[in-house]
Amino acid sequence: MKYKSQAVAKPYFIAAIGLFLGQIVFGLIMGLQYVVGDFLFPAIPFNVARMVHTNLLIVWLLFGFMGAAYYLIPEESERELHSPKLALAMFWIFLVAGAATILGYLLVPYASLAKWTGNDLLATMGREFLEQPLPTKIGIVVVALAMLYNLSMTVLRGRKTTINLVMLIGLWGLAIFFLFSFYNPGNLVKDKYYWWWVVHLWVEGVWELIMGAMLAFVLIKVTGVDREVIEKWLYVIIAMALITGLIGTGHHYYWIGAPEYWQWWGSVFSALEPIPFFMMTVFAFNMVNRRRREHPNKAAVLWALGTGVMAFLGAGVWGFLHTLAPVNFYTHGSQITAAHGHMAFYGAYAMVVMTMISYTMPLMRGRAANSRSAQVVEMWSFWLMTVAMVFITLFLTAAGILQIWLQRVAAEPMSFMAAQEQVALFYWMREVAGLVFLIGVLLYIGSFFIKGKSEAATA
Amino acid sequence: MSSAFTKSAARNIFYGGAVFFFLLLLGLTFDTMNTLPKRDNRANLSESALRGKHIWETRNCIGCHTMMGEGAYFAPELVNVYTRRGPDFIKTWMKIQPSGAPGRRQMPQFHLDEQQLDDLVSFLKYASEINTSKWPPNIEG
Numbered sequence: 001m002k003y004k005s006q007a008v009a010k011p012y013f014i015a016a017i018g019l020f021l022g023q024i025v026f027g028l029i030m031g032l033q034y035v036v037g038d039f040l041f042p043a044i045p046f047n048v049a050r051m052v053h054t055n056l057l058i059v060w061l062l063f064g065f066m067g068a069a070y071y072l073i074p075e076e077s078e079r080e081l082h083s084p085k086l087a088l089a090m091f092w093i094f095l096v097a098g099a100a101t102i103l104g105y106l107l108v109p110y111a112s113l114a115k116w117t118g119n120d121l122l123a124t125m126g127r128e129f130l131e132q133p134l135p136t137k138i139g140i141v142v143v144a145l146a147m148l149y150n151l152s153m154t155v156l157r158g159r160k161t162t163i164n165l166v167m168l169i170g171l172w173g174l175a176i177f178f179l180f181s182f183y184n185p186g187n188l189v190k191d192k193y194y195w196w197w198v199v200h201l202w203v204e205g206v207w208e209l210i211m212g213a214m215l216a217f218v219l220i221k222v223t224g225v226d227r228e229v230i231e232k233w234l235y236v237i238i239a240m241a242l243i244t245g246l247i248g249t250g251h252h253y254y255w256i257g258a259p260e261y262w263q264w265w266g267s268v269f270s271a272l273e274p275i276p277f278f279m280m281t282v283f284a285f286n287m288v289n290r291r292r293r294e295h296p297n298k299a300a301v302l303w304a305l306g307t308g309v310m311a312f313l314g315a316g317v318w319g320f321l322h323t324l325a326p327v328n329f330y331t332h333g334s335q336i337t338a339a340h341g342h343m344a345f346y347g348a349y350a351m352v353v354m355t356m357i358s359y360t361m362p363l364m365r366g367r368a369a370n371s372r373s374a375q376v377v378e379m380w381s382f383w384l385m386t387v388a389m390v391f392i393t394l395f396l397t398a399a400g401i402l403q404i405w406l407q408r409v410a411a412e413p414m415s416f417m418a419a420q421e422q423v424a425l426f427y428w429m430r431e432v433a434g435l436v437f438l439i440g441v442l443l444y445i446g447s448f449f450i451k452g453k454s455e456a457a458t459a
Numbered sequence: 460m461s462s463a464f465t466k467s468a469a470r471n472i473f474y475g476g477a478v479f480f481f482l483l484l485l486g487l488t489f490d491t492m493n494t495l496p497k498r499d500n501r502a503n504l505s506e507s508a509l510r511g512k513h514i515w516e517t518r519n520c521i522g523c524h525t526m527m528g529e530g531a532y533f534a535p536e537l538v539n540v541y542t543r544r545g546p547d548f549i550k551t552w553m554k555i556q557p558s559g560a561p562g563r564r565q566m567p568q569f570h571l572d573e574q575q576l577d578d579l580v581s582f583l584k585y586a587s588e589i590n591t592s593k594w595p596p597n598i599e600g
Contacts, residue, residue, distance in 0.1 A: 034533065037564030041557065045567050046533050047522025111569070114517040126516025128530055162466070184516075186509045188586055189499040192529065193491070228466055235469035239476045246480040247487070255594035256527045259494045263592070265487065330596060333528025333536060408596045415599055416535035417564070 001363045003074045005081035010364045011091050012067025013357045017445060019060035019098070020350070024434075024441050026053040031431040035424050044106070051105050051131045057345060058129065059098045062140075064353030065174075065210050066094075066147055069167055071360050072217045073151050076167075077158025082150050090143045090150075097139040101132055123184055127195055130181045137181055144175040162231035163220075166238060167213035173206030189257035196252045203344075204248060204315075208241035208276060211311070211352045215304060218359045219284065222301050224292035233283045240276040248273045251323045255332055263325035270323040274316030277348070284308035297362060297369035299378040303355035306386060310347025318343055318393065330408050335400030335423070343393040346385075354382075354444075361448070371452030378447040384440030391433035399426035498590040510575075511582025518569050525600075527591055533564065536600025541580070541587040543598050549583065550576045 001007065030049045032039045040049075074081045081087060104113050110126070117133035119125045124134055132140070148171060155164050180197040216234045220227055250266025284305050295301065318340040322331040331337070358378065362370045369375065406419040414422070495501075515521075520537070521530035527538045540549060553576060557565040571579065 030533075033564070037562055038560075041565040042567060045523075045565070047519045047531065047567075050522050050531050050533070051519065110519045111517045119517065123513060123516060126519050126521065128521050131519060131522075162470070186504060186512055187495075187499055187501055188512065188526075189495055189589060190492075192527065193488075232464070232466040232469045235466065235473045239469065239473035242473070243476040243480055246477075246484045249484065250487075253491075255591045256529070257495070257499045257589040257591055258491050259498070260592055262487075262491075329594060332594065333525040333530070333532065335532055337528075338532055407599050413597050413599045419599075420564075 001360075002078075003080050005084040005087075006071045006074050006360075007364050008081065008084045008087045008091070009067040009071035009360060011088070012063050012070065013361060015091070015095055016060045016063035016067065016353060017357070019056045019063065021441055021445065022102075023053055023056035023060060024438050026050075026056065028431065028434050028438060031427065031434050034420075034427040035431065048105055048110070051110075052102055054129055055105070055131060056102065057350075059094075061345075061349050061353060063094070064349075064356065065171070065207075065214075066090075066143075068210075068214050068353065068356040068360075069147065069151055069171060071356070071364075072214070073154050073164050073167060074158075076161045076164035076217070077154050079154065079158040082153035082157075086146055086150050090146045093139065094143045097136055097143075101136045104133065105131075122182065124182055127184065127191070129199055130195070140178060141175070144171075144178070148172060148175060161227075162234055163213050163217050166209050166216075166234060170206045170209030170213060173209065174202060177201045177206065192256045193253065193258060196249055200249045200252055201246075203349075204245040204273065205242065207349065208245065209238050211307075211348055212238050212241070212280070214352050214356050215280065215284065215307065218300060218304050218355055219287045221359060222295040222297060222304065223287045223290065224295075225287045225290050230287060233279070233287075237276050237279045237283060240272075240279060244269050244272040244275060251325075251328065254325050254328055267324045271320060273323070274312065274320050277312040277316035281308040281312045295369070297359060297375070299370070299375045299382070300355060300359035302379055302382055303351060303358045306382060307347060307351035307355050310343065310351055310386060310389070312347070313390075314340065314343030314345070314347035314393070318397075330404050331400065334404050334408075335396045336404070337400075339393045339396035339400055342396065343389055346389045351386075370447070371450065373452040374447050374450035377443055377450055381440045381444035381447060384443060385437055386440075388433045388437035388440060392430050392437065395426045395430040395433060399423040399430070402426070500585055500588045500590070503585045503588060505581060505585070507578045507581040508585040509582075511578035511580070511585075514571065514575055514579050515582055523566070526586065527589075528594065534566070536595055537583060538586050538589075538591065539595060539598060539600055541583045543600065546580045546584070549580055553579070 026049050029040060029044060030046060030053060033046050033049065070081060070087050113133055114125050117135055119134060122134055124137060125131055151168060151171065155168055177198055180194050183194050185191050212234050216230050219225065220230050247265050248270035250262040251270040253262035253266060285308065288301060288305060322328050322336050322340065362368065370378070402423045403419050406414045406422055407416060523531050523534040525532065525536045528536065544552070553569065553571060556568050
């Protein structure tokens with residue numbers, strides 16, 4: 001750690017990991033409700049558990065991105081953060097707002113929560129992933145703007161590198177596109193059309209810039225490969241991400257009432273969307289193969305390679321699987337979508353945040369890398385989580401194929417619930433894989449508490 | 460990557476590509492907004508349907524169901540539930556939840572009054588008449 005103020009990333013990462021654990025617990029609750037329908041009913045109905053599961057994911061990834069930004073931007077800019085105090089204040093505001101929102105979901109009926117938080121003044125709630133009450137949404141904007149001010153001032157007065165510019169553009173994009181969450185027209189088609197300007201333009205747009213910058217930062221550090229080479233790769237990858245991903249938004253416009261030409265635009269461009277993810281895989285392996293140093297933090301290198309591979313599989317391959325309009329006609333809104341969502345979020349975003357945490361946490365704790373024994377446990381957690389996620393994805397894919405066949409293709413189509421009963425076996429297996437994932441998360445958390453002889457801080 | 464291909468070339472592709480394709484997205488969006496009146500059934504977006512949409516949102520229906528394939532995959536698709544089940548079935552169904560059948564998926568009781576149920580039905584009827592390019596593939600959703 002070169003600058004004292006980088007340490008402000010630490011509470012962000014700790015909160016991220018804590019919320020990640022919560023996300024997985026609620027995932028297991030939902031997974032069980034898929035097969036034991038009345039589990040925890042009426043205390044935690046499925047829609048509440050899902051809201052908690054997906055919102056915790058979003059919040060912990062945002063914590064991870066912000067922590068990563070507060071760490072890498074001072075280092076890239078070669079100066080202290082503009083205001084560490086502001087960054088810390090924003091941490092507490094975001095944590096309290098996030099916790100209050102989750103508690104609100106769990107303790108108050110959603111309709112009452114909506115009424116008490118001003119949803120009648122400006123209705124923004126009750127749309128997938130954007131369920132947050134109005135004050136929380138405003139809080140997200142405030143926290144994001146304060147962060148952007150803080151980071152932009154740091155970059156403006158410091159060294160401008162490709163990595164900190166790309167990170168900053170990504171975060172500005174994240175904040176700007178989030179503003180569409182305040183636009184909720186009564187016209188359902190328009191509502192859905194612009195809802196995707198938050199959801200798609202985040203995960204298949206500006207978040208890829210953030211991911212690319214984080215990955216490039218860690219790869220420079222752990223491989224010692226020339227910055228010029230890495231930054232050239234970064235530009236090419238994010239160029240491909242936006243060139244394919246912006247019009248790729250069209251793959252969400254096939255069946256929501258938008259004109260049918262979107263079936264062409266969406267199919268052609270989203271068929272190209274795996275390219276940037278494939279390039280990330282090649283990038284990560286190439287740089288590690290050409291490394292000029294043996295970094296003692298083997299776990300961080302493993303995460304960096306892992307995120308390259310898993311993002312390509314989850315976002316690239318599983319995305320392509322159902323993105324062509326004639327295929328999507330059958331797969332849309334089935335368990336295939338769930339399969340893709342799980343592996344893509346884990347592979348691209350959860351793993352890149354853990355790559356960053358893995359690389360920076362030891363440095364913030366005063367050592368170049370954790371002890372051998374701590375790294376072994378961390379790498380075990382990597383494999384448990386990653387293999388478990390592969391199986392979750394495969395089981396959901398199997399469930400999806402069978403569901404589609406029974407409900408949408410067969411000569412005498414079954415009703416939704418009848419088809420669900422037929423695929424229950426796969427849901428059970430997914431739940432078992434989920435338990436393995438939970439063990440992985442617990443081991444991951446445990447790895448932070450393992451002592452042993454560590455490398456001295458040099459990096 | 461070869462050294463003939465420089466970092467500044469890569470940077471230019473990034474900025475140029477991002478701007479070009481974002482403008483293309485805006486252009487297509489502009490055209491979409493002009494085409495929507497022919498497809499989005501806005502003529503039937505009554506006051507009642509608008510109130511129904513508000514109920515749909517504030518009960519977080521999307522947390523279990525899909526609407527035009529978007530939402531959660533725990534409960535049936537609702538864009539065509541009006542055609543599949545009809546208004547009376549929907550209202551009765553809402554009134555008798557939860558079923559309480561052991562081990563079965565449970566839908567909460569939302570205590571909607573007659574007016575609210577009618578509004579919700581208007582919303583679902585309006586949604587069912589949007590031109591979704593023949594999706595879902597069949598009546599089961």
